[in-house]
Amino acid sequence: MDAFSNVDSNNRGKRIIDGYTPEPYHMPWIGLLVKDGKARCTAFLVSKNANAKASVWVLSAKHCFNDVLFDEYEDKTINSTSYGLLFGVHDLRFSTQHVIYRTIDELFIYPDEGLKTKDIILIKLDRQIKFNSYINGLCLPDSTEEHTPYEDTPW
Secondary structure, three states: OOOOOOOEOOOOOOOOOOOOOOOOOOOOOEEEEEEOOEEEEEEEEEOOOOOOOEEEEEEEOHHHHOOOOHHHOOOOOOOOOOEEEEEOOOOOOOOOOOOEEEOEEEEEEOOOOOOOOOOOEEEEEEEEEEOOOOOOOEOOOOOOOOOOOOOOOOO
């Protein structure tokens, strides 16, 4: 399957003031959540530790699934033909050999009413993604590390 066959890349525009386009593959953990072929949200491939070679785990924002009524999905599964994730992407206008597409196996939702707080969701992919020079997992800091400035990475 061509991962880009249905992704709408024409909905581009300035959304970040003084933003910049990063160097290609500078952030190899960044992915794109798509629904019905349309770019939906940023996703982050995470790994257990710095020595991990692959992962099935992705973090994103819970509001990216706001059209799915989770009460109806007690088993936390969703229509895998509607949702997917792309990794190894730098520019949505171009497909490359580095792009990997995965569907969602399971969602883990933080128990919280509404979307104003705890807007986080853990996604388990249908199969693992092996790390390479273009795709790698984000290692999250442990609770003892000091907070440092961050970069926002929207599509």
